[in-house]
Amino acid sequence: MLTSIVEKLKTSFPDSITVVQEFRGETTVHVKKDSIVSVCLHLRDDASSLFDYCSDVCGADAYTPENRFEVIYNLYSTSLNHRIRIKTFVDETDMHCPSVISVWPGANWPERETFDMFGIIFDGHNDLRRMYMPEEFEYHPLRKDFPMMGIPDSIPLPRK
Amino acid sequence: MNVEQAMEIRQQKILAALENKNTSVYFMDALDNEMILNMGPQHPATHGVLRLLIKLDGETVAACVPELGYLHRGYEKLAENCSYHEFIPHTDRLDYLSPLMNNTAYVLAVEKLIGVEAPKRAQYIRTIISEMARVSSHLLGIGALAMDVGALTVFTWAFREREKMYDIFELLTGARFTTSFTRVGGLAHDMTPDVIAAVTAFFDQFPEKFNECIKMLNTNRIFVERLDGVGVISKEKAISMGMSGPNLRATGLECDLRKTNPYLVYNELDFSIPVFNDGDSLARYYVRLNEVKESVKIIRQCLEKMPAGPVHANEPKKVLPRKERIYTKMEELIHDFMLVNFGVNPPVGEVYHAVEASKGELGFYIQSRGEGHPWRLKIRSPSFMNLQSTSLLVEGGMISDIVAVLGSLDPVMGEADK
Numbered sequence: 001m002l003t004s005i006v007e008k009l010k011t012s013f014p015d016s017i018t019v020v021q022e023f024r025g026e027t028t029v030h031v032k033k034d035s036i037v038s039v040c041l042h043l044r045d046d047a048s049s050l051f052d053y054c055s056d057v058c059g060a061d062a063y064t065p066e067n068r069f070e071v072i073y074n075l076y077s078t079s080l081n082h083r084i085r086i087k088t089f090v091d092e093t094d095m096h097c098p099s100v101i102s103v104w105p106g107a108n109w110p111e112r113e114t115f116d117m118f119g120i121i122f123d124g125h126n127d128l129r130r131m132y133m134p135e136e137f138e139y140h141p142l143r144k145d146f147p148m149m150g151i152p153d154s155i156p157l158p159r160k
Numbered sequence: 161m162n163v164e165q166a167m168e169i170r171q172q173k174i175l176a177a178l179e180n181k182n183t184s185v186y187f188m189d190a191l192d193n194e195m196i197l198n199m200g201p202q203h204p205a206t207h208g209v210l211r212l213l214i215k216l217d218g219e220t221v222a223a224c225v226p227e228l229g230y231l232h233r234g235y236e237k238l239a240e241n242c243s244y245h246e247f248i249p250h251t252d253r254l255d256y257l258s259p260l261m262n263n264t265a266y267v268l269a270v271e272k273l274i275g276v277e278a279p280k281r282a283q284y285i286r287t288i289i290s291e292m293a294r295v296s297s298h299l300l301g302i303g304a305l306a307m308d309v310g311a312l313t314v315f316t317w318a319f320r321e322r323e324k325m326y327d328i329f330e331l332l333t334g335a336r337f338t339t340s341f342t343r344v345g346g347l348a349h350d351m352t353p354d355v356i357a358a359v360t361a362f363f364d365q366f367p368e369k370f371n372e373c374i375k376m377l378n379t380n381r382i383f384v385e386r387l388d389g390v391g392v393i394s395k396e397k398a399i400s401m402g403m404s405g406p407n408l409r410a411t412g413l414e415c416d417l418r419k420t421n422p423y424l425v426y427n428e429l430d431f432s433i434p435v436f437n438d439g440d441s442l443a444r445y446y447v448r449l450n451e452v453k454e455s456v457k458i459i460r461q462c463l464e465k466m467p468a469g470p471v472h473a474n475e476p477k478k479v480l481p482r483k484e485r486i487y488t489k490m491e492e493l494i495h496d497f498m499l500v501n502f503g504v505n506p507p508v509g510e511v512y513h514a515v516e517a518s519k520g521e522l523g524f525y526i527q528s529r530g531e532g533h534p535w536r537l538k539i540r541s542p543s544f545m546n547l548q549s550t551s552l553l554v555e556g557g558m559i560s561d562i563v564a565v566l567g568s569l570d571p572v573m574g575e576a577d578k
Contacts, residue, residue, distance in 0.1 A: 023509035024272055052399055055514065058538040060527055074512050074525060074540070078399055078413060081420045085512065106402030109548045117236075132229035132577060141237055148241045 208573030243503030258293035345479035405520025503532025
C-alpha cells in the first residue's frame with residue numbers, strides 16, 4: 001500500500017525525495033526542506049494517500065556538523081487508515097523551515113513547540129511564540145548542548 | 161420630559177454627587193467597549209493550570225488565546241537521560257487521571273522498538289487496566305463537566321465510584337495514582353485472584369450506580385441546555401485541527417485506534433464505537449457516557465477470556481527478571497545488572513506507536529541510536545492537540561459557555577504541558 005504512495009511521490013518530486021527508510025513496518029521519507037510544503041500538499045490531496053490528519057510535528061537534534069536538526073511529521077489518513085513519516089533537515093547556519101499550517105492548521109501548536117524546544121523558525125507561521133518556556137528565556141532546552149540540570153539564573157525568579 | 165431624559169438627569173445627579181475637586185466621574189456602558197479578561201492559571205474551571213486570555217465584547221467572546229506551560233516539567237529532556245525502564249514512572253505523571261493507560265502506551269511503543277511482545281495474559285491484563293483507567297478518567301470528565309455547569313451531586317457520585325476503583329488499583333499495583341505497573345515485555349506482577357474478584361465485584365455494581373449518575377444529568381434540563389449547541393466544530397475542521405478521541409468522535413467521524421489499528425487484544429473483543437454527529441459539548445458528553453458503557457463490556461469479556469500463563473516475555477536480555485530469581489540464580493543476576501545499569505539496547509531506528517487513550521490519540525515517537533536510553537522521545541499528547549481548538553470553539557459564544565466547552569473538551573494539563 002505505502003510502496004505505491006512512495007513511488008508516486010518519487011515520480012512527482014524526483015529531486016526532493018532523498019532517502020526512504022523502512023523500520024518495524026513504518027515508512028520514513030526524507031524530503032528536502034524547500035519542497036516540504038508542496039510534498040505535504042500532494043500527500044494530503046492525492047487520492048491514493050489522503051493524509052488529512054497531521055498527528056504530530058516534532059523536532060530532533062541529531063548533533064551532527066551538517067543538517068543538525070530534524071523536523072519530523074507523523075501523518076495519518078482517517079479515510080484510508082495508514083501512516084507515514086516525513087522528515088526534513090535544518091542546518092544550524094540556516095534555522096528556517098517552511099511552515100505547514102497552510103496544509104494542516106493543526107500543525108500550529110506543534111510547530112510552536114518545536115520552535116520553543118529547538119529554535120527552528122517556521123516561515124509562514126502566523127503566531128510563532130514559545131509554547132512552554134517563558135518568552136524571556138534565551139535557550140532552547142531540547143538541544144543536546146543544553147544541560148539536563150538547566151542553566152543557573154536562566155529563568156529569573158520573582159523578587160521576595 | 162420623556163423617560164430617557166429623566167434617566168439621563170438622574171445619572172448625572174448621581175455622578176455629580178460622587179465628584180469632588182480630585183475626582184471626575186463619567187459614565188461608560190460596559191457593553192459599549194471591549195475588555196480583556198484573564199482566566200487562570202488558577203481557575204477551578206480550567207482543570208489544572210491552563211490560562212486563557214479572553215477579549216470580551218460585552219458578554220460575547222471576541223477572541224481567546226490559551227497560554228500553556230505552567231506545568232511544564234521537561235519530560236522529553238528527562239527521557240533522553242534515563243533508560244527505557246526508568247522512564248515508566250514519569251509516564252504516570254502525564255495524564256494523571258489515567259496513569260495505567262500511559263504506562264501501557266509507553267511500553268507498547270518501546271516493545272515495538274525493541275521487538276518483543278508480551279504474553280497473552282499480560283496483554284489481557286493491560287487491556288483491563290487500560291479500560292479501567294478510561295472509565296475512571298471519563299467519570300471525572302463527566303463529573304467535573306457537571307460541576308462546571310452547576311450540578312454538584314453527580315461530581316460526588318462519580319468520585320465515589322472512582323474511589324472504589326482506586327482501591328482496586330492500590331490492591332493491584334500498591335499505589336493509587338502513581339502506578340508504574342507495566343514493564344517492557346510484561347507487567348510488574350500478575351493479577352492475583354483477589355484483584356480479579358474485586359474487579360468483578362466492582363463492575364457488578366457499577367452499571368446501576370452509573371445509570372443513577374447519568375439519569376441525574378440526561379433528564380436535567382439546565383444541564384442539557386447549557387451544553388446543547390455550545391462549542392460546535394465541524395468534522396472537517398476537527399480533523400484538520402488534529403483533534404482526537406471522544407472530541408473527534410463527537411463530530412461524526414468513527415475514528416478509534418482500537419478498531420482501526422488494533423493493538424493489545426482489542427481485535428478479539430466485541431465492542432462498538434459510540435459516534436455522535438452534532439460536534440457540540442453535549443455530543444462530547446454523550447460520547448464519553450457511552451464509552452464508559454462499552455469499556456465495562458470490554459472488561460467483562462477480558463475477565464472471561466483471560467488465559468492462564470506467564471505475564472513476562474521469555475526474553476532474558478530484554479525483560480527485567482523476577483526479583484526472587486535475581487537473588488538465587490547467577491544468570492538472572494547478570495541480566496538484572498546489565499539491564500539496570502546499561503538498559504535494553506534496541507536496534508537503531510525510529511518508531512511511532514499510538515494508542516487510543518481516554519483523551520485521544522496518545523503516541524510515543526522514539527528515536528533510538530542503539531543505546532540504553534532514547535536519543536529522542538516525543539510525546540504526542542491528545543490534550544495538547546485538543547486544547548488547540550479551544551479558541552475556535554469559544555469565539556463568538558458567551559463567556560459563561562467557556563467553562564462548559566473546557567469541561568467537555570476534558571483536557572489534562574499534566575499531559576498538555578508535559
